[in-house]
Amino acid sequence: MTRAVWVKADDAVGDWDARRARITSALEAGADWVLVDEADVERVRELGEINVAAFRTDGDVSVIDDAEADETDARPDAVVIGKEGEGDGTVDLPSDYSGSADLSTLRRDGDVEKGAYVRILGKEYESFAEAAAVEADYTVVVGEDWTIIPLENLIARIGEETELVAGVTSAEEARTAFETLELGADAVLLDSDDPDEIRRTVEVRDESERETLDLEWAEVVSVEQVGSADRVCVDTGNLLEHDEGMLIGSMARGLVFVHAETAESPYVASRPFRVNAGAVHAYVRTPDGGTKYLSELQSGDEVQVVDLEGHTREAIVGRVKIEKRPMFRIALETDDGDRIETLLQNAETIKVATGEGRKAVTDLEPGDELKLFYEDTARHFGEAVEESIIEK
Numbered sequence: 001m002t003r004a005v006w007v008k009a010d011d012a013v014g015d016w017d018a019r020r021a022r023i024t025s026a027l028e029a030g031a032d033w034v035l036v037d038e039a040d041v042e043r044v045r046e047l048g049e050i051n052v053a054a055f056r057t058d059g060d061v062s063v064i065d066d067a068e069a070d071e072t073d074a075r076p077d078a079v080v081i082g083k084e085g086e087g088d089g090t091v092d093l094p095s096d097y098s099g100s101a102d103l104s105t106l107r108r109d110g111d112v113e114k115g116a117y118v119r120i121l122g123k124e125y126e127s128f129a130e131a132a133a134v135e136a137d138y139t140v141v142v143g144e145d146w147t148i149i150p151l152e153n154l155i156a157r158i159g160e161e162t163e164l165v166a167g168v169t170s171a172e173e174a175r176t177a178f179e180t181l182e183l184g185a186d187a188v189l190l191d192s193d194d195p196d197e198i199r200r201t202v203e204v205r206d207e208s209e210r211e212t213l214d215l216e217w218a219e220v221v222s223v224e225q226v227g228s229a230d231r232v233c234v235d236t237g238n239l240l241e242h243d244e245g246m247l248i249g250s251m252a253r254g255l256v257f258v259h260a261e262t263a264e265s266p267y268v269a270s271r272p273f274r275v276n277a278g279a280v281h282a283y284v285r286t287p288d289g290g291t292k293y294l295s296e297l298q299s300g301d302e303v304q305v306v307d308l309e310g311h312t313r314e315a316i317v318g319r320v321k322i323e324k325r326p327m328f329r330i331a332l333e334t335d336d337g338d339r340i341e342t343l344l345q346n347a348e349t350i351k352v353a354t355g356e357g358r359k360a361v362t363d364l365e366p367g368d369e370l371k372l373f374y375e376d377t378a379r380h381f382g383e384a385v386e387e388s389i390i391e392k
Contacts, residue, residue, distance in 0.1 A: 003178055003188075004165075006031070006034065009036050027049075029199040031198065031202055033053055034051075037055050041073070046073075053080050055083045056081055057084040057085065080140065087128070093128055115140060116129070118139065126154065138187075139158060140165040141154055164187070165189050168191070171201040173188075179208075210287075213306060215308070218372050220331070221332065223328055223331075224331075227326065228327065229327045231322065232322050234246065234320060235273055236317060241260075244305050246305060248277045249341075250282055251342075252375075255283060256332070257373070258275055259353065260273075261276060276349065280293070285303070303315055327346060330342055330343075330364065334374055347360075348361075352370055
């Protein structure tokens with residue numbers, strides 16, 4: 001599931017300076033949406049590129065029906081109703097409410113995504129949110145005293161009908177919202193002025209989408225010099241930690257953990273943005289669970305970074321450096337007897353994870369154990385497929 005972070009920046013936040021500060025923090029942190037009043041849409045567009053949802057109230061003059069809206073960037077990506085109406089309690093709902101939500105404001109704008117905003121002030125507002133979800137692309141629910149139970153109810157009842165956006169005031173509340181009932185909310189709407197809280201909430205979003213891999217050990221059966229090949233260094237736009245690297249291999253079913261060049265050596269300074277990954281034919285794992293050939297990588301692509309415990313994150317490729325270098329062929333054997341191979345440069349700066357710790361490939365010997373990700377499946381254009389393919 002793809003998660004999203006919305007940041008609330010309507011007139012309840014304060015004047016335009018206060019709203020602009022939130023919007024700028026959202027842009028800098030990498031949030032997905034801002035929720036503003038419709039009058040602010042064009043000003044948000046001037047600040048940067050982000051999805052814009054706009055509150056519309058009964059008193060609003062719709063800019064969507066204005067022919068000039070597209071030209072002035074005043075058109076939001078989604079319209080949200082509920083403010084100053086039943087959704088936020090301005091218009092009372094009966095305590096035994098079980099009817100339908102009036103979404104006529106949304107229905108008249110057929111080509112714009114629709115959203116409903118509901119403060120959960122009681123059971124009747126849960127029912128109202130359920131009714132709104134039938135029509136709304138996004139259903140934003142905000143609890144006054146933030147509790148899990150209403151969110152659990154709504155996830156169970158409307159989770160597949162709409163994108164459920166849970167109102168939160170902190171990154172920790174966002175984490176809980178993403179984890180509730182194991183499925184979690186599709187998105188969170190953060191109401192906070194703190195730029196660090198906005199950044200932490202985006203980090204929680206990213207963490208919730210990342211997989212954790214089961215890495216295992218395989219025994220080195222041979223290390224052989226095989227001459228020169230075109231070697232690829234992957235230089236990322238991210239700083240890598242000492243226990244991080246990438247999964248690289250000549251065979252898609254078995255990818256070897258290769259450390260980033262974070263360690264100092266007598267010969268060269270550390271390059272904590274780089275993984276000296278192997279020859280051009282080799283695979284590297286990507287954040288979507290697929291693979292790419294090292295030769296295909298280019299600036300702007302994403303690759304998967306993994307640590308020794310199998311925790312993953314994404315990194316942006318800044319540069320790919322290909323040079324002819326002497327290579328080792330390293331052959332491994334898994335516990336079930338499968339043979340895995342890869343080519344790595346013959347250089348002491350290339351390190352792999354062994355049972356004895358971080359070790360240069362120049363020091364590898366038969367009998368050492370290397371950490372790898374093993375997946376007994378074939379690949380076709382980087383995607384796992386159910387077919388028989390022999391790699392050797």
